[in-house]
Amino acid sequence: MNDKDFTSNRGLFFFLRRIPITIKTVLLTVTVGCSAWIGLDYLESESIRKSLNTHFMAMLKKDAKESQSVFFSYINMHTGVIKIIISHPAINDYIGEISKSQWFENDNRQIIYHADIPIWLPNPSILRHFFYINYALLVDDEGNVREVYHGRRNKNLPESILRPTQRLIDLSRGQGHMALFGDTPYLIRSEYIVKSKGEKRASLMLVSPVDHNFFKASQEQIAHKVLSALVESGTGKIVSSSDPELLPPGAALDTYKERFLITGKSFFDYGASELQMKFVTFIPNEEYKKLSGSILSKERSNRALGDVVLIFSFIIVMVLVTRNVKKLNNRVMSFSRKLGIAREDVVRGDEIVMLDKQFQYMFKEIESTTMELKRYSGHLEELVRERTSEIMEANEKVTASLQEKELLLSEIHHRVKNNLQIISSLLRLQSRFIKDRDIDIKTILDDCRSRIRSMALIHEKLYMANDFANIDLNDYIKSVSDELLRSYNVATDKITLNMEVEKIYFTIDTAIPLGLILNELITNSIKYAFPKDKNGIITIQLHRAGNERFRLRYRDNGIGIPDDVELEKPKTLGIHLIKTFLKQLNGEWTLRSNDGMEVIADFKGVKTNESHCEA
Amino acid sequence: MKIVLSAVIMFFFILSLTGAQSNPLQGEMFTDPFIISEMDQEWLERDIKYNTWAKDADIAVSLDQHFYHFFLPFIDKFEKDNNLKIAVEKGTCGISGGLLARKEIDIGGFCCSPGATDRLPQLRFHTVGATSxxxxxxxxxxxxxxxxxxxxxxxxxxxxxxxxxxxxxxxxxxxxxxxxxxxxxxxxxxxxxxxxxxxxxxxxxxxxxxxxxxxxxxxxxxxxxxxxxxxxxxxxxxxxxxxxxxxxxxxxxxxxxxxxxxxSGKYPLHFIFNITTWEGKGLENPKAKELADYLLQNVKHIEEKYNIIPAAELMEAGWKFKGSELVGAPE
Incomplete structure (x- = not known):
């Protein structure tokens, strides 16, 4: 990482880094809160609008459906009305007497117009229970319109209606037929007026311009008035409507989409209209907009209040969090200073940025230190490997040398033992050639031989055990004792040997003098302590007696010590040897009679590492 | 004599085609195909002229709502394959009848057998099929x-x-x-x-x-x-x-x-679907004729859900035809 990263002082990031985190957090919270409010407001408003729109549309569709259904019924009513009229006596009487009427006096066939209800229509008391009849036309059997009742309306009917084709009469017979005359759609309903034998004498045509009055009249029974119009489906233009000022004929349907909820499109699919027209209802969306506006406004203010509370709560939380960040930053700086790695030149301001930079620097330091340590470690490992290799090599050499020396030592011990054995054997041979009168010499030789034997035993033990430094004293003392008893032909049941020897390993320097001391003591006991008819017990005890000090206690239950024995000026070689060997062992001893002989010797022994030996 | 004989044969033919019903409450199944609406000279001399909804189209078609859906894919394909512009209006029999009477379309589609007022001079009906x-x-x-x-x-x-x-x-x-x-x-x-x-x-x-x-x-x-x-x-x-x-x-x-x-005619209630074409100068549109033929040929490929029995199948079962128009029920 470049140092510039810590100290860069240019650009927007620099500017942002200079702002403390608390201020930044507050600004961010307010910004995010406001943006979220705006976004949510848009989404929720859309959702509410959509939902309201769906709800409204469902309601309005119902109204529209009702309006459409009523419109259809109104058209259908023409069928009922015309059938009632043609079955009414008034028209039949009138047509029956038609020869007397002015129709045939009127050669130029001028149409007679009636503003008042003519006699061929039922009385007003009957007619007012029907819909308002706009035009009623009496057509003679040749298809000429003879009389027209126009009531409140003007006389100006389209020429195509005043001079109807047979096809028009046929199409409007039995069904309400809607067709366009000029720019205005007309509903025409015709029926023949027949004589009793079925002879057509005339036709009655009810004609209604499908204009705003028609719409108004058709929708009178509905409580919820809706604007409605007939729209030409091909062009999408209004043909006629219930309110020509708001929905003028010729206006395009699409232009009303903003101001009205348009619904209820439907064909006249009973097939009576030859026009491509749809019945469309228009619901002004002011009410919907007002209601949705009111709901949205309330929703908006509630949401704003909620957002303000949320923003403040968040600010409080953030302030608390950033305070801890500041504390942490101070601690990190303080810790870095202690380590001497603090970057005082880091741009002040945003605590998290400072913390981040300080951590980055620390990481960098740690990384670099780690790399160095790894390098050292690698070097050390290399050194250790080298040294280990050397040591192993040396060790192998030493081991080889040691093995050689051990072999050699073993051989030496073996040879020493053999030599001592030879000397012992020589002494035995020599002893055999000594005559009985020279019993003392023989004894001396035997003593010497036993001493040599004791020494040989040491070497035997050493090479037999393959351990040239340590001698198991217990084993050795037992061997020496057994050897001596065997050597002096002592019956096994004559002398009982009790041994209480601690598990102690001595070096050869200690073991040989000790062995020779015991050799002297045991030989003495065998030779003197027990007369021929007496059995004896020899007890040997060896224990630790302090730092590198040991105590040997030797006792037999023989005849005891003669009175003339002087330890200071010994007359026997045995005592002399014991003294000499003890001196070698820095020891001192006492000799006394205690139901036999008892020797207590304290000496300094060189003992080896027991654990090693035991292993 | 020949004229009299012909008139007698024609009478019985017409009688058989119109299919007089045995049940007195039942109406006719078909109208007389020989009776054509009388139209004035101005109408007879008038050529086909498309209304604004079909402006610049090569073919103008009005289809009754019953078969608008199953014919529309075929019309679209025909339009695409022949690189044509076909204006199609979804309507009713009345609308088709009105547009034909005003000479504003080439092809009109009816869900019913034509009524007397639908039979215009130089207008030919072609049965598409029947549905129950x-x-x-x-x-x-x-x-x-x-x-x-x-x-x-x-x-x-x-x-x-x-x-x-x-x-x-x-x-x-x-x-x-x-x-x-x-x-x-x-x-x-x-x-x-x-x-x-x-x-x-x-x-x-x-x-x-x-x-x-x-x-x-x-x-x-x-x-x-x-x-x-x-x-x-x-x-x-x-x-x-x-x-x-x-x-x-x-x-x-x-x-x-x-x-x-x-x-078999055992199920008694049905619609007969028809389309029309014009014949004669100023009325005939060869592309429209091709389209009508194409539609009639593809009736057998209409999806099963529309439950349409093609005209050919009806003809095979003994229903009576005059040209390509169904005019009588089987015996």
Whole structure:
């Protein structure tokens, strides 16, 4: 990482880094809160609008459906009305007497117009229970319109209606037929007026311009008035409507989409209209907009209040969090200073940025230190490997040398033992050639031989055990004792040997003098302590007696010590040897009679590492 | 003599084609194809002139709502394959009739057999096929079958309660008043509901007459004891599907969804779909003729859900044709 990263002082990031985190957090919270409010407001408003729109549309569709259904019924009513009229006596009487009427006096066939209800229509008391009849036309059997009742309306009917084709009469017979005359759609309903034998004498045509009055009249029974119009489906233009000022004929349907909820499109699919027209209802969306506006406004203010509370709560939380960040930053700086790695030149301001930079620097330091340590470690490992290799090599050499020396030592011990054995054997041979009168010499030789034997035993033990430094004293003392008893032909049941020897390993320097001391003591006991008819017990005890000090206690239950024995000026070689060997062992001893002989010797022994030996 | 003989033969031919019904309440199935509406000279001399909705089109077509959906894909393909602009208007028989009468379209589509006023000079009708008309009841209504006579009496208002029916499997029908709903469309055209009762005056006074197809279906779907007539299978189940889809009754045991029952004429109520073409100078549009031929050839490929029996199949089953127009039921 470049140092510039810590100290860069240019650009927007620099500017942002200079702002403390608390201020930044507050600004961010307010910004995010406001943006979220705006976004949510848009989404929720859309959702509410959509939902309201769906709800409204469902309601309005119902109204529209009702309006459409009523419109259809109104058209259908023409069928009922015309059938009632043609079955009414008034028209039949009138047509029956038609020869007397002015129709045939009127050669130029001028149409007679009636503003008042003519006699061929039922009385007003009957007619007012029907819909308002706009035009009623009496057509003679040749298809000429003879009389027209126009009531409140003007006389100006389209020429195509005043001079109807047979096809028009046929199409409007039995069904309400809607067709366009000029720019205005007309509903025409015709029926023949027949004589009793079925002879057509005339036709009655009810004609209604499908204009705003028609719409108004058709929708009178509905409580919820809706604007409605007939729209030409091909062009999408209004043909006629219930309110020509708001929905003028010729206006395009699409232009009303903003101001009205348009619904209820439907064909006249009973097939009576030859026009491509749809019945469309228009619901002004002011009410919907007002209601949705009111709901949205309330929703908006509630949401704003909620957002303000949320923003403040968040600010409080953030302030608390950033305070801890500041504390942490101070601690990190303080810790870095202690380590001497603090970057005082880091741009002040945003605590998290400072913390981040300080951590980055620390990481960098740690990384670099780690790399160095790894390098050292690698070097050390290399050194250790080298040294280990050397040591192993040396060790192998030493081991080889040691093995050689051990072999050699073993051989030496073996040879020493053999030599001592030879000397012992020589002494035995020599002893055999000594005559009985020279019993003392023989004894001396035997003593010497036993001493040599004791020494040989040491070497035997050493090479037999393959351990040239340590001698198991217990084993050795037992061997020496057994050897001596065997050597002096002592019956096994004559002398009982009790041994209480601690598990102690001595070096050869200690073991040989000790062995020779015991050799002297045991030989003495065998030779003197027990007369021929007496059995004896020899007890040997060896224990630790302090730092590198040991105590040997030797006792037999023989005849005891003669009175003339002087330890200071010994007359026997045995005592002399014991003294000499003890001196070698820095020891001192006492000799006394205690139901036999008892020797207590304290000496300094060189003992080896027991654990090693035991292993 | 020859003229007299010809006149006699023609008379009997026409008599057989118009298919006089044995049941006096039933209306005609077809109109006389030889009777053409009289039109004035101005009309006869007028050429085809498209209205604004078909401006710049190569072909102008008006199709009745019943077969607008199954023909539209074929028209689109024909338009694409031939690089044409075809203006198609979805309408009714009345609208097709009106547009043809005003000479504003090349091809008109009718869900019914043509009425006398539809037969214009130089206009030729070509039968597309037939589909059954259903008598619908609520799905929970236990009635599944009625006789033709019972159907007539129900719509006449002479049977006003379900319990008045003979009942099926020995069980009495429910003691509930019947609400009769229908749409008496195309009153001047033969066939359709007129195959049950010829005139609206024959329908009972309690008939609830509605103005559109979905109203019939909705009324039946939402009224357990209603009976509704007379809509096609496609309209009742696909075009205006309902949560409680109405149930189509069998008549005398013949089902409206069984093609054989319709082809054999045993199922008595049906629509005959026709399209028209013009012949003559100023009227004929070769591309429109090609389109009409293409549509007629592809009737056999119309999806099964439309339940259309193609004209060729009807012809094979003995229905009578004049040219390509179906004009008579099988013997």
């Amino acid at each position: 008309l259903t008598i619908l009841v609520h799905p929970d209504n236990p009635v599944n079958n009625i006789t033709f006579e019972e159907a007539q009496r129900i719509f006449q208002g002479k049977i006003t309660n379900w319990s008045q029916l003979a009942g099926s499997e020995g069980k009495p029908e429910p003691e509930e008043d019947i609400k009769v709903v229908t749409r008496l469309h195309c009153k001047l055209r033969p066939g359709h509901w007129r195959l049950l009762l010829d005139r609206e005056d024959l329908f009972g006074p309690w008939l609830y007459e509605v103005g559109s197809i979905p109203e019939v279906i909705e009324q039946v779907a939402n009224n357990r004891w209603a009976v509704g007539g007379f809509e096609s299978i496609y309209m009742a189940y696909y075009q205006y599907p309902q949560k409680n889809a109405p149930k189509a009754l069998t008549i005398d045991g013949y089902s409206p969804v069984n093609r054989q029952h319709l082809v």
